[in-house]
Amino acid sequence: MFLGRRTELSLLTKRLDYITRTGRGLSVAIRGRHQVGKSRLAQELCDRSGLPYLYFTAVKGASVIRSTGRFLTELANSHLPTSRMPAPGDTGLDPDGAPRPGLLGGWGDMLRVLAGALPDRPCIVVLDELPWLSEQDETFDGHLQVVWDRLMSNRPVLLLLLGSDLHLMQRLIAYDRPFYGRADNLLLGPLNLAETATVTGLTGSDAIDAHLITGGLPGTLLRWPAGTPADDHLRDQCADPSSPLFTVPEQSLASEFPNPDVARRVLEAVGGDARTFANIASTAGSRAGAISSGTLSPLLRQLTDDKQILTADQPLSTSAGKPALYRVADSNLRLYLSILRDVHTLTQRGRPDAGYSLFKNRWSSWRGRAVEPLIRISLEQAVITGSVPWPEAQAVGGWWNRQFNPEIDLVGADREPIATRIHFCGSLKWLGTPFDNRDLHELHEGARQIPGFDAAHTGLIVVTRSGADLPADAVDVVWGPDDVVAAWQP
Incomplete structure (x- = not known):
């Protein structure tokens, strides 16, 4: 097939x-x-x-x-x-x-x-x-x-x-x-979100879950029973120590990082959600202390530019911003380092139920952050197809300051990382409750701090997994899971 x-x-x-x-x-x-x-x-x-x-x-x-x-x-x-x-x-x-x-x-x-x-x-x-x-x-x-x-x-x-x-x-x-x-x-990259939906026979948020779990890798997707939601599929996979959800990222690590060296520790630190330079240096350090800047800087360049296994996200606005935030580029490997490796250990010990419980406890929190880059690239795709009202927004990212207060999930601009114009900004809520007036107030307050934001001309967008409870015309665009998947439809 x-x-x-x-x-x-x-x-x-x-x-x-x-x-x-x-x-x-x-x-x-x-x-x-x-x-x-x-x-x-x-x-x-x-x-x-x-x-x-x-x-x-x-x-x-x-x-x-x-x-x-x-x-x-x-x-x-x-x-x-x-x-x-x-x-x-x-x-x-x-x-x-x-x-x-x-x-x-x-x-x-x-x-x-x-x-x-x-x-x-x-x-x-x-x-x-x-x-x-x-x-x-x-x-x-x-x-x-x-x-x-x-x-x-x-x-x-x-x-x-x-x-x-x-x-x-x-x-x-x-x-x-x-x-x-x-x-x-x-x-050659992974299959896109629409192709994942076709392979798995899923729609909306279920298709997005499948894409985050598999990373769009064809070999892993083909083992996904058609129409099976992520929870049910993961329950079955937790009973199989040889599941590709475990073995594919494990083999990828073994082939690219065969030795437990500093580069491997840096990758695992980022996979464990150490996002900033300082956190990575501390988490990947040894008994002697944090990794020195002279060692970590070239390693991060190698992992992002050469191996392309990490991605460095920069705050997007009309001014240069810091700090860069690092993440594992492949969501399947990211999930493995963060959750599935521990689940696999329990499965190998004959405790699949405990492995599945561990997955459920960590999944919602992990998914809420892991979905961000997928939503951003989906919005870029929607700009190409004309599905959103900002045709000049060629780059979609996020914005944060050094204190990470606030963090704006979505910023659409004419270029990155330093834009000349901000076309829209928005909030992403991927939990089990609707986007409401309180969330809208936080978006308004945070957006004002983005360099280049203009309340008279910058649009607002909300992307939510559970709908929005807002007054009419409170924002320019409200996207749900079906809209995210539709952005990739031919």
Whole structure:
């Protein structure tokens, strides 16, 4: 079952059309976190296109000899014509197509063999987990550039380069690397909220709950029984120690942070809701004290800019503001670090009921904060579709001062983090009670402190899970869960 990804499939199909029309090759670097569906997308493209293809997946830690041997075997057994393969003695193949270990060359030779096996008609070559090939051979990027420029780019081939290590995949096409300028860059994110609603068969707040829990990861969503609310699904999952709700984020942590080092402690501190620099330094510190600024600052840059596993939110207004607030970018991993890891421990000890009770005790509070970035990006999406009356609001964030008194949940502006105009501000209430006059009074009082707020021209919006009990025309827009989901509908 293949879900969503219409935009990505369309972009890749257009490249196949170009290759068919011109007879020239194109390459695309597709990066995304573990379990986001990169491999499934590439396989779906291969299947739908009907073109001959090679799909090779690297193995982490494999030797060059073993890896190239697997590559030759997969090439010989692929959909690409084997009649163009060089003679067995030139490639390290026996006459039956099996590799002969004593004659295997390095990755430079293997890429030349691949180029020689390409047919005269359009085809697809997928190299999955490319960073692991670079680990095996530090000259791989250079060989790939030479073979692409001289032998492959003038052939009708779509070369897809896949990788889960976002930093290394970015480095592959960076300006100081050999393959710079040769591959289009496609960042594959999770499924969007509307796709989550379709997969789970849920609507409104139930669909939003499912999206927050799964992070929109396809592999996790496919295990969600259609029409099952979050509470019921979590009760079942708490009885299964091997549930993907536990294993997927656990595997992601193990692959990207195999050692319990300072970076791992920083990530776990943020996942435990340490949001400010000072709180992170204290929480992730050791017996010797808090982490020093000289150590923490570059670590946070690495986790936000390179690994993109953290996000730094800045207060949005017409003036520069502090402090930045950090959060785990993937809501599934964020939930795991905050709640599900403790739930998993109880489940493994044979106490699923206690695990579910723990989840219920922490869930509402966690959800109230975790839903904020989803609402903000949904409002940005609504601006694009014209669903809200502020077409010039290109950025949606929040605002706070150093004392966090007040914190304004929603601020829409023409740009970020320093805007020239504030178009709207608003409040988000995701609890079990309606947004009422008391909440409205707090919004009015807090909004006046936002630099750039103009009571005569700045709009007001309320986003609430349980409706609003307000006088008519008290605010410009009231959004409920169905409106949030509808913002993502095509």
